[in-house]
Amino acid sequence: MNDVSPFKAATLHDVAKAAGVSLITASRALGNPGVVSAKTIEKVQAAVESTGYIPNLLAGGLKSKRSLMVGGIVPALSVSQFLPTVQALTTELAAAGYQLILGQTAYDAEREESVLNAMIGRQPDGIVITGLVQSQRARDRLRRSGIPVVETWDLSDRPIDMVVGFSHLKVGGALGGYFLGKGWKRIGIASGDDHRARMRRDGFQTTIGRELPTAFVPAPSSLELGRRALGQLLETDPELAAICCSSDQLAHGVIVEALARGLRVPQDLAICGFGNADFGAHTVPSISTVHVDGAEIGRLAAQLIVARCRGEAVAQPVIDVGFRIVERQST
Amino acid sequence: MNDVSPFKAATLHDVAKAAGVSLITASRALGNPGVVSAKTIEKVQAAVESTGYIPNLLAGGLKSKRSLMVGGIVPALSVSQFLPTVQALTTELAAAGYQLILGQTAYDAEREESVLNAMIGRQPDGIVITGLVQSQRARDRLRRSGIPVVETWDLSDRPIDMVVGFSHLKVGGALGGYFLGKGWKRIGIASGDDHRARMRRDGFQTTIGRELPTAFVPAPSSLELGRRALGQLLETDPELAAICCSSDQLAHGVIVEALARGLRVPQDLAICGFGNADFGAHTVPSISTVHVDGAEIGRLAAQLIVARCRGEAVAQPVIDVGFRIVERQST
DNA sequence: CTGTTAGCGCTTTCAG
């Protein structure tokens, strides 16, 4: 036995020969056992064991037009907001026999297109993408590919195909209402510079009723960027009473920096995040935030894709999973 | 134009017809332009544009035995230690035209095997897996598949094929030496219950020279589990002077809980983590930890796979990326 | 219930 594969991997042909049946009968025994006699199935399964056969899904997919793969596209894996979505997506898809192909766009429209092309070329049975696809070219190409597409983490009246998410404008609006209700006047914003964070900021400012001092940080945000953002904001207005952050990482950084500067949170400075990251409930003070069920988004997206692949009609191609404000100690 | 794909996606056949050349010439113009005249290439490229052709990589892979896909296997995406590795792996592979297929084992040997089978069936050109594959059955199957395999985040004299990582035993030993050097006597351990965390604990205890009170938490660890772990440890020994944690998340939780109980860190309780998560440098106090270059592991793994696929011999199939202790305020 | 035939879309021979 060598380092190089000792003998060619067994094919269905080998299995059929070992079981003494025809190729197609072996195929059916494995893929559609209902139409094959129990005795035959047994023989084929024994042959599978003895040959160590693993089906070549690429070959099967070529003929059957079902690759059993689904493309998943995120800006970057390190954007932890999307992690529960990707994780749930992967798990839910695996349970149905599908595997996820991962693509990263780095928040770059060009990369997004090239990733999409690489995906389409692999004939996935579905594509799940975080956010709405921005470029019209890509939208058209995707629509014309005929592949089921689920856009996530946002909402749209005219999705490419299906969408599972929530309204960032409404999140911003709800946060604005919450800040107004608290009576805070001097309000600042620490925000990622990506599209969705900007939408939340828009909703927030609309409800507050005016432009607010904003520290933009490059996405993906982090604790470190939060610390810096507070520095910037306090230079603009040292009397700030409350800050609305576009992520819990950012909020955490703002809190750490505020405490380091001797400010009390929330008495001197109230801070709110977004995303309900798991650490937020356990910091001191704990972080008020907006909860979105990212895992549920992933599960629903997987279900939509799987349903489509089974040829079932999807009754509800636009699913709003909503959100809720989680009040903790930092406000 | 309907919801269903308006016309069948263009195939290379369509491109060839549009360009007025044979199928194979079109194929070569795209895949091996060196052997085709410039004029022909131009015609073919124009035809690609006009037809919107996207190559079917599944079909190509079936014949050429190069799927341009690489399997990546992690316990769970939420284990943030591996995130930089997966991210770098995906990016580096994408640059070489490969896409990553993701698999999650949930720290479960059975799931690991089924994930491996699902991967192998998709004929990846390589498989990168976090940790060493435990089950001998899976190791054999993987070896016999002839697929290049890189095990990561650990080290072994006898990898399945290649390995990029570092010695967890040595990390534990180095931390033990560091703790001894600080003169701490009453030492506790907060550790995930996974294989690698246990190895670090073994190395740590061996250097310290005795069994230490340990709070095991189920992997993946988190800030919350760290808070609980400290509770457990202080019940065992209220006089603990230092705690060695198997992750920065855990260390962060222990710190938060210690502060909440009125303990000063590090004066009353010194705390060390592992992994050098990005938040660790910015918490108050900042977290002493062990740095491992996870992104580098991903890049190296990708390079090994790509080199193998090009038929290059890999001179160094066991790569130790090392580690270093990062001293911060928490010790 | 089982088998034969054809062909998915592409690339690798082998010939010009």
Add this chain to the structure above:
DNA sequence: CTGAAAGCGCTAACAG
């Protein structure tokens, strides 16, 4: 430099 033929490993369609 270009082409024709063959077939990767599997499954859909149609027969028995």
